[in-house]
Every structure is written in C-alpha cells, then in structure tokens.
Amino acid sequence: MSARKVAIIAEVEQGKTHPAIVDLAALAARLAENESVEVCWLAVGSNAADAGDALSGSTGYSAIALEIPCEVPPTGELLSEVLQPFLGDMQPDVIALLHTSRSQDYAATLAVRFDAAYVSGVQGLVVQDGGPIFQRAVLGGKYMAGVKADDRPVVLTVLPGYFKFEGNGSHSAEMETQQPSLPVTRTRLIEIKESATEAALTQASTVVAAGRGIGSEDNLDLLSRLAALFPKSAVAGSRIVCDAGWLPYHRQVGVTGATVAPELYLACGISGAFQHLAGMSGSRFVVAINIDPHAAIFNAADVGVVEDLNTFLPLLIEAIEKNGLDTDER
Amino acid sequence: MRILVCIKRIPDLETMTFPDIPPKSPANFTCEGTPWRMNRYDEYAVEAALRLRETHGASRIDALTVGDQDAGDVLRRAIGMGVDHGVHIQKTREMFPSPFTIGELITAYAREKAYDVILCGVMSEDLMQGGVGPIIAGLLKWPCLTAIHTMNDKEEGRVLRCEREVEGGRQEVLEVRLPALLTIQSGIHTPRYPALSKLLRANQYPLEVLPSASLSTPTDRQRVCAITPPEKVRAGVMMEGTAESKAHQLSKLFHAKGLC
Numbered sequence: 001m002s003a004r005k006v007a008i009i010a011e012v013e014q015g016k017t018h019p020a021i022v023d024l025a026a027l028a029a030r031l032a033e034n035e036s037v038e039v040c041w042l043a044v045g046s047n048a049a050d051a052g053d054a055l056s057g058s059t060g061y062s063a064i065a066l067e068i069p070c071e072v073p074p075t076g077e078l079l080s081e082v083l084q085p086f087l088g089d090m091q092p093d094v095i096a097l098l099h100t101s102r103s104q105d106y107a108a109t110l111a112v113r114f115d116a117a118y119v120s121g122v123q124g125l126v127v128q129d130g131g132p133i134f135q136r137a138v139l140g141g142k143y144m145a146g147v148k149a150d151d152r153p154v155v156l157t158v159l160p161g162y163f164k165f166e167g168n169g170s171h172s173a174e175m176e177t178q179q180p181s182l183p184v185t186r187t188r189l190i191e192i193k194e195s196a197t198e199a200a201l202t203q204a205s206t207v208v209a210a211g212r213g214i215g216s217e218d219n220l221d222l223l224s225r226l227a228a229l230f231p232k233s234a235v236a237g238s239r240i241v242c243d244a245g246w247l248p249y250h251r252q253v254g255v256t257g258a259t260v261a262p263e264l265y266l267a268c269g270i271s272g273a274f275q276h277l278a279g280m281s282g283s284r285f286v287v288a289i290n291i292d293p294h295a296a297i298f299n300a301a302d303v304g305v306v307e308d309l310n311t312f313l314p315l316l317i318e319a320i321e322k323n324g325l326d327t328d329e330r
Numbered sequence: 331m332r333i334l335v336c337i338k339r340i341p342d343l344e345t346m347t348f349p350d351i352p353p354k355s356p357a358n359f360t361c362e363g364t365p366w367r368m369n370r371y372d373e374y375a376v377e378a379a380l381r382l383r384e385t386h387g388a389s390r391i392d393a394l395t396v397g398d399q400d401a402g403d404v405l406r407r408a409i410g411m412g413v414d415h416g417v418h419i420q421k422t423r424e425m426f427p428s429p430f431t432i433g434e435l436i437t438a439y440a441r442e443k444a445y446d447v448i449l450c451g452v453m454s455e456d457l458m459q460g461g462v463g464p465i466i467a468g469l470l471k472w473p474c475l476t477a478i479h480t481m482n483d484k485e486e487g488r489v490l491r492c493e494r495e496v497e498g499g500r501q502e503v504l505e506v507r508l509p510a511l512l513t514i515q516s517g518i519h520t521p522r523y524p525a526l527s528k529l530l531r532a533n534q535y536p537l538e539v540l541p542s543a544s545l546s547t548p549t550d551r552q553r554v555c556a557i558t559p560p561e562k563v564r565a566g567v568m569m570e571g572t573a574e575s576k577a578h579q580l581s582k583l584f585h586a587k588g589l590c
Contacts (some may be wrong), residue, residue: 018497075504077473101496104460104476104513108429112468117552118429120459124561133555138426138457142348145356145426145457146556154552186507187473190491195499206589230590243516249495256477256495256515264589273458285587286564287580294348299562303583305569305576312573319574319581320590 003036007092009083010055011102012045012065013073017055020160024096025059027125027156027163031094034127042086044079046070049177060171066180075187076105082180084113092153099157101256107157117149121274123162137274141296159274161281197250197258198234206230206264209253209280210237210246211297213269213290214309217246222313223268229320236260238276254279269309272297289313331389331487331508333379334440334448336463337372337408339401340456341365352557359425359557368404371451373411373521375514378481379449380412380522386483390414394439396432398423402537409532410524416535421542426554429461434548436462437469439540446487448511452477460513467511475504479517 008024010017028039041063043052052065066082068074074082079102087095087110095110097103099121111118124135126146133146134156201207208227210220220235227233237247239254253260255275261282268289270276277300280286288301291308298304305312341361353359376393383389393408394417395401405416419435421427440448448470450463460476467474480493484505492504492512506512524532569576584590 075473076475101477101494101502104464105474106464108461108464109468109474111551112465115551118461118465119552120461135558136459137560138557139346139348140343140455140458141560143352143557144560145554146558147552148555149552150550152551185473186510187475188505190503190505192496193501193503197499230584239516243520245520249517250499252499256497257499259498264584264587281563285589294350296560298566298568299560300564301566302564303567303569303580305580307573307576312577315573315577316580319577320584323578323581323585 003038005092006037006039006094008041009097010043012043012048012051015047015050017051018098021098023163023165026165030125052175056173056175060173062174065177072189075189076102077185077187080106080109081183095155097157099159103157107155111155114153116153116155118155119147120157122156122158141272201234201258204234204262205232207234207236207260207262208266210241210268211270212240226317238270267297270297271295331386331446333391334445335375335379335393336450337393337395337404338369338454339366339397339404340369342367356426356554356557368407369451369454374516375449375451376408376411377519377521378514396421396435405537406532409535410529416537418537418539419542428550428552429465430551431548432462433465434546435542437466438546446508450513452513452515463513472509472511473506474511476513477515478512479515
C-alpha cells in the first residue's frame with residue numbers, strides 16, 4: 001500500500017505562525033505509528049517562506065510556502081482559494097489545521113471541496129487497524145466522541161495544547177516557494193483591534209474564576225473577597241458569565257478571551273468546556289469547586305471539591321483568614 | 331433582504347443526568363426525561379437576524395430546524411421572538427448525526443430560495459462542533475465568517491460589516507459581500523424573550539413541514555463510533571469530608587504552597 005499523505009496547513013502572518021502549529025507534526029507522527037505516512041507543510045500567508053523553512057527544519061517534513069503578500073492576514077475565503085489547487089495536486093488523505101477562529105471559516109469548505117469528512121476541535125487520536133479515530137469533546141466536555149471517516153479523506157481542526165511535538169530542530173527537508181495567483185474574494189479583513197484584556201488578569205499569580213455555577217451575580221462578591229486573600233490576584237469569568245453581564249468581557253478566560261497561566265487557578269462553578277480550558281491549561285495548580293461531581297473541570301484540576309459555592313466559599317474564606325492569623329501569631 | 335436562521339433543538343445540559351459509563355454504542359445514547367430547548371447560540375443567531383431586519387427594514391426571516399416531530403417547538407419560539415416563517419425538516423432523532431447530513435438537507439432547502447444571508451449559532455451546545463454552518467457555506471460556495479458577535483448593514487444590503495473576537499481577546503472587523511453564511515457567537519446582544527401575545531400567535535402558525543427524504547439523500551461521510559469518559563489531564567484528587575474540613579484542608583494547602 002502506498003503511504004498515506006498528510007498535509008498540514010500553517011497560516012502565516014509576516015513570517016510568524018501560531019506557536020502550537022508545530023505540534024501538528026506530533027499528530028502526523030502518531031498517524032505514522034500504524035502505517036506509512038508522508039507529511040507536507042503548506043505554509044500560507046505573508047513571508048510564508050520563513051515559516052516554511054522553520055517548520056520543515058524543526059520537523060524534517062517537506063514544506064511548500066505559498067506567498068500571499070499583504071499587510072493584514074488573508075481571510076479564510078482567500079486561504080481556501082489559494083490552497084485548493086495545491087491540495088488538489090497533492091491529494092492528501094488527511095488535511096490538518098489548527099483550530100482557530102480563522103480556520104473555522106474555511107476548513108469545512110476544504111472538506112466539501114475534496115469530498116472529505118470534517119472533524120473540528122480534535123483533541124485526541126486512537127490509532128488502530130481500519131483507520132484512525134479522532135476524539136473530540138461533546139456534551140459540555142462530559143464525554144469524548146470518537147469520530148471515524150467513512151473511507152474518504154478527512155479534514156481536521158486540532159485544538160492547541162493536546163499534542164506536543166518533542167523533536168529537535170536540525171533536519172534538512174525540501175522547501176519550495178510558490179507565488180500563487182490571488183483570486184478576487186468577497187470577504188475583506190478591515191482591521192484588528194488589540195486586546196482590551198487587563199494586564200492585571202494575565203499577570204495575576206492567583207486567578208479566581210467564576211462559571212455559570214456561581215448561580216447569580218451577587219455571589220461575585222464572595223469571589224472578590226476570596227481573591228482579596230491572595231497577593232496579585234484577579235477575578236475572571238467564563239464566556240457564559242461575561243455574556244450574562246456579570247463580568248466585563250476583558251475579564252473572560254478562554255479560547256476567545258485571555259490566556260492565563262497563574263500559580264493558582266481557582267475555578268468556581270466552572271463546567272470545564274474545552275473553550276474555557278484552552279485559556280487556563282497552563283496554570284501551575286488548579287483547584288476546582290463545583291456542586292456537580294461529574295463536571296468536566298475535575299479532569300483538568302489538581303484538586304477537586306464537590307460543594308455548593310454559596311455555603312462553601314464563606315467557610316473557605318474564614319478558614320484562610322484564620323489560618324493566616326495562626327501563622328502570624330506563631 | 332432575505333434571511334434564513336438555522337436552529338437546533340437540544341437536550342437541556344443543565345438538567346441532563348450523565349452516567350459514569352456511557353453506553354457502548356453511541357446509538358444507544360438517550361436523554362430520557364431531559365427537557366429539550368433551543369440551542370443558546372441559535373437564540374443569538376435569531377436575535378442577530380431580528381436586529382438586521384430592524385436596521386435594514388424590508389426583510390423576511392425564515393427559521394429552519396432539522397429534527398424529529400417534536401422539534402417544531404423551537405421554531406414556534408423563534409416565531410414568538412419575531413421570525414416570519416418556520417420550516418421543519420423532519421428526520422428521525424439521532425443523538426450524534428453527521429454534520430454533512432444536516433448540512434446537505436438545509437442546503438437542499440436553501441439553494442433555490444435566494445437567501446442573502448444564512449445565520450447559524452457558532453456551535454450546538456451538545457455536540458460543540460460548529461460544523462453544519464460552514465458545511466452549508468461550502469456546499470453553496472458562499473463565503474463563511476464564524477463566531478461573529480456584531481454585524482451592520484453597509485451598501486443597502488449588499489455588504490455586511492461584521493465583528494468577532496479572536497484568540498487573545500483581539501477583535502477583528504471584517505466585511506463580506508452577500509450572499510454569505512455567518513455563524514453567531516453569544517455576546518453583546520442578549521436574545522429577546524418572546525412576548526406572550528406573539529407566542530400565542532406562534533402556536534397557531536402553520537409551520538412548513540418537509541420530510542427529509544423529499545429534499546435529499548445525504549451522504550454521512552463520517553460517524554461517531556464511540557462515546558467515552560474524558561481522560562484526566564491532571565491528578566483531580568477529590569477532597570473528602572465535611573464542607574468545614576474541606577475548607578480547612580484547602581486553606582492549609584494554599585499556605586503550604588505559599589500561595590496566600
């Protein structure tokens with residue numbers, strides 16, 4: 001049997017890529033455990049050659065750089081138009097993209113175009129005879145669904161942080177640069193406004209985060225009082241809490257909000273959907289408090305407490321205050 | 331301007347009970363006794379459509395759902411919110427349908443209808459896939475913008491200016507020449523609550539009901555072959571004891587780690 005072909009798409013902005021893009025090489029390597037696999041990077045965007053060189057150099061996989069000279073990043077529509085002829089020549093069995101806002105715009109279009117299956121938000125892989133099974137979270141992260149393509153190619157969008165490329169960067173692999181012709185598109189990126197995320201949140205040592213499980217806006221007081229007991233602390237929220245208007249959007253942690261990596265992440269009433277986990281998975285120590293013993297957050301926590309926040313937080317605040325006094329007296 | 335909003339009826343995840351060990355076959359996964367409701371992101375899509383009509387004037391908004399015979403109630407809710415017409419594509423209930431199956435059915439309905447905009451929620455809360463909308467765009471060869479929270483009409487219904495939040499909290503402003511498909515992220519515009527009088531009228535409204543087989547025989551392309559509990563990515567040590575004792579243990583732990 002001939003080798004299965006894997007194309008990895010790397011969106012490039014002025015020669016730079018998302019830091020997790022190289023990790024898609026780890027997914028390709030996992031696929032190669034069971035069958036012979038041929039991998040090629042398709043680096044597409046402005047100064048794509050720089051990114052193509054870096055990616056092929058660090059992974060040993062060949063690369064094609066598709067140069068799109070422009071100031072602002074190309075839209076998903078433009079990327080898919082530029083990529084299609086190259087993917088058509090290559091006929092890959094797997095097309096892997098990083099799961100980003102932009103890739104969601106065009107990954108499914110590629111699947112339609114190449115008569116492929118489409119699995120978004122991939123965070124795991126089971127390699128077996130009879131074809132790989134791609135795992136993604138469902139039902140608020142309570143379960144993982146294993147998805148299999150029916151005897152056809154598959155387009156994947158892979159969540160950052162679940163695969164880790166461990167190789168060292170000293171390979172020589174083929175790299176070619178192409179200047180694709182640019183089609184007229186109906187979408188245009190007008191501007192990117194910089195983040196309003198507070199430095200106080202991204203630089204906090206302790207983040208006390210509120211989820212829907214806090215029940216009402218009034219309980220934010222408890223969270224603020226708890227946060228006040230920790231130095232360099234901040235109160236943050238999940239998307240749902242910000243949507244409800246309980247906290248402003250610049251306090252949101254998650255895939256579209258801020259990414260935080262504090263010493264302590266105290267998740268209060270957070271269910272643990274992957275969109276939220278993506279924003280806090282780098283935290284050093286994670287404590288989750290939730291009344292639901294099956295909440296997905298407990299799988300992503302170092303310590304879990306199943307309690308009602310209304311009654312538990314006052315007890316915790318009291319215990320910390322008292323413990324502090326004990327220590328001071330000694 | 332003609333607008334189609336695609337909505338999904340989902341089991342209410344907050345009241346759903348989840349077995350520790352899910353059934354071996356995904357086909358045996360049921361949500362017995364769980365109340366069903368409109369997907370929250372789709373409520374935002376309906377709200378976005380209504381706002382577009384309010385700013386643009388002469389528009390007609392259709393809402394469409396694919397689901398079993400009970401699924402019509404989400405269309406009535408959408409009509410109660412202010413949508414003009416409801417289309418119910420009837421199909422046997424499946425907990426984990428392929429997004430291509432749903433996407434092909436909606437595309438088969440929408441293709442001849444000369445819509446200017448199709449709106450979907452950014453994803454369903456139960457399957458969290460965000461697949462159907464972009465697949466419809468792919469099938470219709472329309473541009474697709476995902477996770478939009480604000481949109482405004484420009485050039486009298488020929489161009490929409492859209493905003494979305496991307497990684498790192500940055501905001502993107504994009505423009506798209508219609509027709510286009512947009513998926514709507516929850517956010518700024520809280521979905522309105524249907525007025526009682528409108529809900530009563532919606533209950534009388536004759537929905538357009540179409541058996542799925544009359545539209546298309548879609549190809550699944552893929553299937554969910556297993557449902558498993560998630561793997562732990564951290565230790566997840568559960569604290570035991572009374573609430574007081576847990577509070578005390580946590581406090582000691584924080585002090586021992588020098589966190590407070």
